[in-house]
Amino acid sequence: MTKRLQQSKVQAYFKRNRIEIEDHVVSSNYEEVEPVVTSLQVSTPLTSDFCTTISTPSLNTTHIQSPIVTVNDLSKNGEKPRQPSIIFPKNKAGRHFSTHWYAQFSWIEYSKELDAIFCQPCRLFGGSTAEATFSTKGLCDWRKLGDKCRKHDSSVCHMAAVETQKVWAIHQIIGTVDKQLDPNFRNEKFIDDNRKHLMTVLDIITFCAKQDIPLRGDDESDQSLNKGNFLEILELLGKYDSNVTKRIESLPGNAKMLSPDIQNDLLTSLASVLLDYVKSEVEIASCYAILADEVKDASKKELLGASLRYIHKGNVRERAIGFIELKDMDAGTISEKLIELLKPFELDPLKCVGQGYDGASVMSGIHGGVQARMKGAGYRNATYVHCASHRLNLVLAATAERHPLMKSFFDILDLTYSFMNETKRHAVFIDVQNERYPNVQALELARSRSTRWSSRSLEVERFLRRFDCILDTLSIFGNDNDADTSLAAKSLLGSLQTKKFMTILVYFGRLYDYSDFCTKAFQKSTATVSSCLILLADLRERLVNFDFDKVVEYVKDLSGKYEIENFDVRDTIRQRRLPERFREGYLNSSVGHTNASNFEELEILLRQNVREILAELDARFGTDQSGIMKAADCCLPRSQNFLNKQELNTLSELYAIDIKDCEIEVFRSFIARKDESQLNTLIDVLDVIDKDIFPDVFNLYQILVTIPQTSCKVERMFSSIKRIKTRLRSQMTTERLNHLALLSIEKDIAETLCYNDVIEHFKQMKHRRFLL
Template sequence: MSKQISLIKYFKKPRIEPETTLDDDDDDSTDKSTDDQQPTTSSLPSTSTSSQLGPVLQKSNSPSDLSTLDEPPAQPDLREFPRTTKHGKSRNFASKWYTKFPFLEYSIKNDAVYCKMCHHFNDTMFEGVFNEGYRDWKHITQACERHQGSKQHLIALEKYNGYRACHKSGRGTVVNQMNHDAMNLSFVQRNREHLKVILDIVLFCAKQDIPLRGHRESDDALNQGNFLQLFKFISKYDPEKKARLEEMPKNGTLMSSDTQNELLEAAASLLLRKIKAELNETPDTYFALIADEYKDESKQELIAVCIRYVHQGMLKERAVGFVATVDMTAAGISKKILEVIEPLQLDPSLCVGFSFDGASVMSGNKGGVHVLLKRTFPHAVYVHCNSHRLNLVLAAASKVSSHVSTFFDTLNSLHTFMTGSIRHARFMEIQNQLHPNRHCLELERSIDTRWSSKSGSVSKVLILFDCILELLDECSGSNHSQTKIEAQGLLQQIQTKRFLFLLVTFGKLFECSDFATKGLQSPTLCVLDCILLVDGLKDAFTVFRDNSQCDFEKVLKLTDELMSKHEIKNLDVTISRQRKLPARLCDSVVVSNISRNYVRNDDDLRRFEILDRQLTELRSRFHDDQYGIVKAAAACQPQSGTFADKGLLESPSQHYGIKIENAELTVFTHQIRRKAEGGQTFQSLMEVIDSCPSDIFPNMNKLLRIIITLPMTSCSAERLFSTTGRIKTSFRSSMATARLKHLAILSHEREITESLDYDEIIAIYNAKPRRLRLVL
């Protein structure tokens, strides 16, 4: 069946010829039985005789005395063939060449020989003398031998043999067979089942972020890639799948990478339709845009966009895609953002805000991306990602002084030292020896752009401090000079009271900041939750600063315990020499200098520049509330002291064009308070919305939905890029952006991907003409 179906592509332009007899090997009854089996549906093409199924290409000047497709080659045996004089010598064709080259047929009209197979099944990419007619009788033997082994002739011969096999099968022409099979429900169903297996494998690999294709996919390859290997694995337990694949045409198995790309595109298209349907499920669904930039493994700049909205009482942040760009100006980025969201056909008046990072190209007040986008979305408010803000606050604290910067540099040096293969193996052995009941841990590298890495770096060194000392002590006596020098230098740095004091201090501070950092990365975070997290962090730092006597003593006590446990005596790194006072300052009294301040006693540790810098940065970066949205959010929370303060609601109401009447606000206030007195708790604004139906309180409901929809972070776009990084690795750096986008969206939005209907995906895939019939 596979060979019969595969021939249909060669029979695009049939030649109508009178009905003729078949070869001696053919059965005359074939045509009659074929006519009886033809479908009667008018939409299907009909063929009255088998000879209607003609070649791909017919020369308009072909002689009429050659054989038709179903006739034996025209090989007339004349008593005397016409003679041709060339270069003074007379030659003619001889019938002996029929025996030696059976594919030849002779045209009496043109006095030339033709190849029967190439005459009927010639490909447009080939041009040859045996298609036009050959008359060089002197070199005919050499020419026929060359032609017989040519690629042109072999392809034509395969097509001709395939045609004869189809014709003799008793099922009629290939077109009739395809039409008959297409009308067979089980045939179509088997095609769909085969495609669903392939779709299952494709989506499985997409959701698991694993590659589909292998480095080599040839039959003799040991590892053909996840897609082909998974299909073999399934076929092992379901032989029918393999049998179905083997009987399909070789160019219609749906196993190619092109089919994978089209299925991924169809699935991603259906996923975006689902998101669009959620946005349009209820009228006036407000939304916000979240965007970020990322450079992938192939150094290509990508602009990703996510959309935030409320659906069925839940906040959703959905990834809608990304696009490659070389124009990283504000105008170029704005254009790409609009290009990504264009398929969703969003109403610009319902956009309430943007969330980007604080880069000048995004946040610039004159020509930034948010300014350009406001021309399309006039009511949108720009929000600098609060997670980025907090990261900038904490990163600034790590550079407040030279000794703090040196502290974090030392942590990174420890991490680098432990990554050596021999040293790392020994590090693991020491952990197993000193802490046999504890899982082995790894040191983390401190990175400025990711504050959680600094927290992890400090906590791991604090936990593994005894193991680190043990390994460094061993390496300091090593015969390898470089290892010995590095180990001794690190020991000198970490065996000091200053280092341990900073280690304990940052460990305490990170306990508070980690909670706020993780909270600010939540996709369900709203304005009020964000403010509460930041205010809580401010209060924690303020208490630590104001209650310095108590907290300082606690930190100092923990530091002394560590020093006693590990027998550390030094307060600071040994002072190599006393710096000379410059001659110009000899007559002056020097109170302090800008050089490093060494620790000589506990009072030298009592400096609060770290806390002071963090508090200053927190107050400066989290103070702006241009549209009064933060105050309005507090005024909508029943536990707030400003609950139902209409003055606080006016600014955002005017900005978004919402008019809240006194009567509506009064009734809403009494209803919420009555429910609160009855024991109902309102932990979030989402619970307040549930008690504020739009048919009763239309304007308050709108304002609450706007406040909740306003994004606080751009972490969802960063999560999409994290998914992209797992997919496009250094081994897959040549992956096209379109394929990468479809894989990343399907993986990132796994909740929707799991609910996709395969029949709908196949309907989208089948919108283009397909080799296999997938629908009746």
């Protein structure tokens, strides 16, 4: 009996208590009420963004979920806690659950079936250590519910379950650790969204670079009214494409890819891919040439700019390869920096057939200049060519300033420009133009620069076209109340209203008509030795046949139109008398006699100026550099010595080209069947040559076309530098300036860059927290 009693007590101890039906009867008349909390989101305070590989040592993936009590109205993995807002039933003690607990403890979920609450993280991810009351059984005792929940909220098992739930949620987005470590794994949608965002950023950066406008602003805070072009354009795009804004808002604050450092990295990647494009073109070219020059930027830094010239698919290409800062201006430093710019391209130095610079001694010196040092550094086939445009500028500038009469003429033009440039006078000048030419846009007078002959050409052209308006404006200010203004206007008016001034003005206007087309053609990237020879020959012919009678006739028409009667300004200063022995002589330099008292004497001076120009042309273009001009001339079908082997000897030896006689004969016959009028330049001939049939002839023509005749490409690069690095952007680093300039100069490449290649380069630069 005692034994049976003891056994009964033991069984009773382990026997599960029966659930009182009354305590858990749910009223069938549930009434839905307005919810207190409609949705709750658990924020995940991660220190890194989703692209960081997440690893939790305490997370056991084999036991990530707990045994879940079978209750139909509780949440599942990935769902929010079930938090209904109903009229909750009361238990025997008259107590019931309230919705206000949802706000205090977001993990609570309520079961209508059991009239009990559970902890969602512990129920789903608590494992064997979870507190049974909140994970499997459910809490239905509402006494001191707040204390019980607070105690559970701070328990170790609950916090571990919450962390496990967060990790599980992140794994659903980016995969497990095993998948992240698998190189074949990619979350295509997530990566695609990131890349789309980065492509938008790249579009804005490329746009700003092409337009030479700054990216950053002085104040880029959210309260700023002008955050800079980059952020303002991004906001503008967001107004018309909601996906842009959504992507930015969805990214963590430290991974939005909008910071100045990210901009610099993206610029580096853009410039790198652009240079890779240039490299791919020049690598397949049979030869190339180097162009270089120096410039000082807005921060007083001396920069060396360089470009490459080569032939790609039958077209001449001149591509910028970058800028580099110079600490010294000696030939050694310049040549070292130039080689440093060329190094990333990994080009064969022996394929370099030319180097084009200006005529400064540090560049052109045959012993210690840059050209000599480059040959010593392995570029031994790189023939130095002095820029043809520079040489022509030197010819015209030197001859124009040699005579005091000519110099005085340009001084008057400059004084007139300065007078008209004052605000009040300029306004009157524009009004006069609008009266005389109501349907034509008003012209501004140009100011000449001695280093740019083209600026003098523009100055003379504008002066001739608006000469009547200039006279009217000066006449108005000749009666001005201000004595200084009136005196200056009358003085200029007296100098302009002379037949001598008009004659010189018309003379230079016609001279520039002859030389301008030559100057502009020399500045083109397609300029070759043959085209320069043709243009120079045409210019020489025009100068030899210069028609002074037309100049005099035109001056007489203008003099009658503007009622100009005096040949010269009355001069009270005693004129120096020219010795009799010099009166009929012609010299290449002035002897001090600068005054011409009539048309005949003035014509003598102007004819002498033409002869001086011809002499300068012979001096600066007559010297044949390494037989290049002679070879180029005999390679044109119109030449009487077409492909004369003796004429080609110097060039053939320089570049080790041995053209067989039979190949020359067959090629002559081949060209004879072509229309000679369509073969005016070396490029025209090169286009019809079959490389496989005439290999040596093809190489010869490629070399002649590749040899540069002008370094104006680098001059145009400097123009971009001045537009980009202004006074307001003078603190820009040389590296950033270089990248912006490349995108600005080579716009045609920048527009076609593959952004996927740019993103791959950006991705490989360093470890990114942004999954790409």
